[in-house]
Each structure stands twice: as structure tokens, then as C-alpha cells.
Amino acid sequence: MHMTVISGPERRRRWTATEREEIVLASFAPGAVVAEVARQFDVSTSLIYQWRRSAQQSEAMFVPAVATEDEGPVAAAVSGDVLSDSPAIRLELAGGTTVRIAATAPARLVMAVLRALR
Template sequence: MTVISGPERRRRWSAAEREEIVLASFAPGAVVAEVARQFDVSTSLIYQWRRNAQQSETMFVPAVVAADEVPVAAAASGDGRADSPAIRLELAGGRTVNIAATAPARLVLAVLRALR
């Protein structure tokens, strides 16, 4: 328990501390209540920081097209299928998600929501 004395009654977290807490809460298998206890912060505040981080432009990573990749239109075969992915997401830990150009829109939306 942290006891705060003096005129300042609220704790202040630096941007680096907030980022560390939010990243810990997004870790695979993390439970927000446990992260809150670990960092001695309210669970509601962690959820607020998470929402702010998701809405922030800093959460987006610029899309980069590698020079050695073939455009999907050039790689498409005669039956309309693409031999290479139309969307390639590179995730933390070296994992990659490839989405074909012929994937149904509902499937793409479900995958992107699951990764969020």
C-alpha cells in the first residue's frame, strides 16, 4: 500500500510507466486485476489507459512494402486466386499472419478484430 502525504493526493505516472503497465496488461495470458495489483494501480485506470492507447495514433505501425514482393495483381493466377498474400501482418515474436486476396471480407474482419 502506498501512503501519499502532503498537498498532492493523486499519484502521477510517467508516460514510460503507463506504457509498461499497458503492455503488461496486453501480454498473452495477462489478467488486468493481477497487473493492477503488481503495479499498485486501479483496474479501471488500466482499462482507461488501454482505451486511450488503442485510440491513439501511436498504436498504428506504418505499412511497408518490401521491394522483393510481387504485387498481388501480378501473382494472381487465371482462376482469380492469388499465389501470394494480399495482406501480411508481422506480429511480435516473429509470427506472421497472411491474408489472401480472395479471403471473404467477414473472415478478414474477424481476424483483424481477434488480433486487436
Template sequence: MHMTVISGSERRRRWSAAEREEIVLASFAPGAVIAEVARQFDVSTSLIYKWRRDAQQSAAMFVPAVVAEDEGSLVPDVPGGVLADSPAIRLDLAGGTTMSIAATAPARLVLAVLRALR
């Protein structure tokens, strides 16, 4: 069993921004279990949840939106292969994955996808 002993007047551990980022990214990995990530990095699960909330609310998590027009190309996973000449939402996700939502997509579908990505 691993135990961390902190000596001296300082009783709290300090996490650098890079360490926090590494832990938060590990917690967002597909199939990640927060309790396992917490054990792996020897940190409290509640602290990971706090860092995740902070990261999601931070302006640093946002990237600039780019409007792209790919005339004649098909938007993947849209029934009927809707042409991308209409406006669409294109999301660049971690790992180089790209997701596009056609302008003709039902509002409930768009809302569900955006909530799932929170």
C-alpha cells in the same frame, strides 16, 4: 500488504507516460490478467482499461503500413501453401512475431483475426 500514502494537497497519483506504457504493455502480454497487473503496479483495474482504450485509439499506436512483395515465398499457416505473389496482409507483432494473411483468405477469417488483435 503494501499501502501508498499520499501527503500534501495533491491527492491523486501521477503516472508518467513511460510508467503508463509499461503498465499497458504488461496488460497486453500473453496470459496477462488485468487484476494481477493492477496489483503488481498498485493501480486501479479501471484505470488500466482506460489507458488501454486510449492507447488503442491513439495515433501513436499506429505504425506505417509497408507493401512488400516476396515473390515465390510461401505464406505460413495457409492451407495448400499459397504463394505470396498475391497481395497479403503482413502484421509485425510484439516479440518479433510476424503474421501473414493471404489475399485468398476468406473474409470471415481476416475479420476474426483483426478483431482478435484489437
């Protein structure tokens, strides 16, 4: 009787939260193709889509942030007034659109804007 013993890593791979985040961010990059990202990281495309859905449904989804110098006054979205030299959250969207939210904006307003941009 002949028996083959397969040794090495277990059949089911485990992905750390950091690895998942890296893969999901790569799949959301402008111009990224999920199939290519899957080949790059040697992971199933369906698993990437599952992780993406999970990340989008999460209330506490975070994205990388970069601190930059203020580029001038922040326009208030509601009244059209200009707030001089106030800190702000600046979001750069696809197509060159920029959304700025004053640091003094109420948390409920910030959450509403971020949910609308999802």
C-alpha cells in the same frame, strides 16, 4: 485542539508515459489478468482499462518490434505469388497465426490490414 499533518507524496499519483506504456503492455500480455497487473503496479484496475481504451483508440499506437532474420520468401496476400527475398513486416498473432506484409506494399494497404487486425 489536535491537528494531524499528512506529509509525503501528494494524494494523486502521476504516471509518466513510459510507466503507463509498461503497465498497459503488461495488461495485454498473454494470460495477463488486469487485477493482478493492477496489484503488481499498485494502480487502480479502472485506470488500467482507461489507459487501454485510450491506447486502442489512438491512431498512432505502437507496439514493441523485434528485428529478426528473414525466414524465407514472403507470400503476397492478394495474388498468392511468392516474393523472393524481399523485406517484410511479420506479425505473430495469438494462436500461432503469422501475417506477413511485403515492404513494398502500399501504405494504405498496410494500414487497412493493421486496422483489421485490431
